[in-house]
Amino acid sequence: MNYTEEELIAGCKRRSAKHEEVFYKKYYGYVMGISLSYSKERDLALEITNDAFLKFFASIKKVESFKTVKAWLRRITVNTAIDYYRKNKKYQSxxxxxxxxxxxxxxxxxxxxxxxxxxxxxxxxxxxxxxxxxxxxxxxxxxxxxxxxxxxxxxxxxxxxxxxxxxxxxxxxxxxxxxxxx
CATH class of the missing domain: 1.10.10.10 (Winged helix-like DNA-binding domain superfamily/Winged helix DNA-binding domain)
Incomplete structure (x- = not known):
């Protein structure tokens, strides 16, 4: 289904599973691209991507304008990658x-x-x-x-x-x- 950006965000704010699924599919490549730039392993990048979407959906009510969604999503993804780094840095050599x-x-x-x-x-x-x-x-x-x-x-x-x-x-x-x- 084709939603306008405003409809998509409004649906996600209502925690509509269908809207969240459409949003996920629409922005998956964007978020995965960011995740891959912070992780060598595709599996870890996928984990970062999925966690970033979960955090995004949990905090979407804070988004005031649909125009800031992409920047908000990018920030969450970068912060999620940093969290993974901090959590795993003791295992790195x-x-x-x-x-x-x-x-x-x-x-x-x-x-x-x-x-x-x-x-x-x-x-x-x-x-x-x-x-x-x-x-x-x-x-x-x-x-x-x-x-x-x-x-x-x-x-x-x-x-x-x-x-x-x-x-x-x-x-x-x-x-x-x-x-x-x-």
Whole structure:
């Protein structure tokens, strides 16, 4: 059934299962895309996605305008991903790549990377670095906001971001070497 955005939100506020199902299907790809940018594993991204929708439906009465729904949903999804990180960070470990690379990669060479290639490279980052990178570079959070949300110091946030950028440079360099070898 085709609902206007206003009808869809009004139905979700009434906790109509049909409206919630339509809303879920409409925004699933959007939320899953955000979740995948914060998780390496598709199963975990799906868990984040479903939890984000549950939180959204539980808090939808706070949404004052249907125009703010997408931003509200994005915020909930990012916060849910952060919650998963905090809950699971004690189980995470990672190895750092030890490789000598030039400090700068040719900008022209970077143009050969597609969106999917860039996502694959970001997904190779350790979880803590990936999360800080996304929060800082994609979402626009400050190091103070990141430290508050993740329960780490501002200095740790800066270190994770720096390490993420160094590692991405390494991964881009490796990717470009492989690309040239084809």
């Amino acid at each position: 990672h190895l750092d790549l030890e490789i000598d690379i030039p400090n700068e990669v040719e900008v022209n060479a970077l143009s050969s990377l597609g969106f999917e290639d860039i996502l694959k490279l970001i997904n190779q980052l350790p979880e803590d670095q990936k999360l800080v990178f996304n929060l800082y570079e994609v979402e626009g959070y400050s190091h103070k906001e990141i430290s508050d949300r993740m329960g780490i110091t501002e200095g740790s946030s800066r270190v994770y971001l720096t390490r993420a950028k160094v590692k991405l440079r390494q991964l881009v360099h490796i990717h470009l070497k492989e690309y040239e070898g084809r």
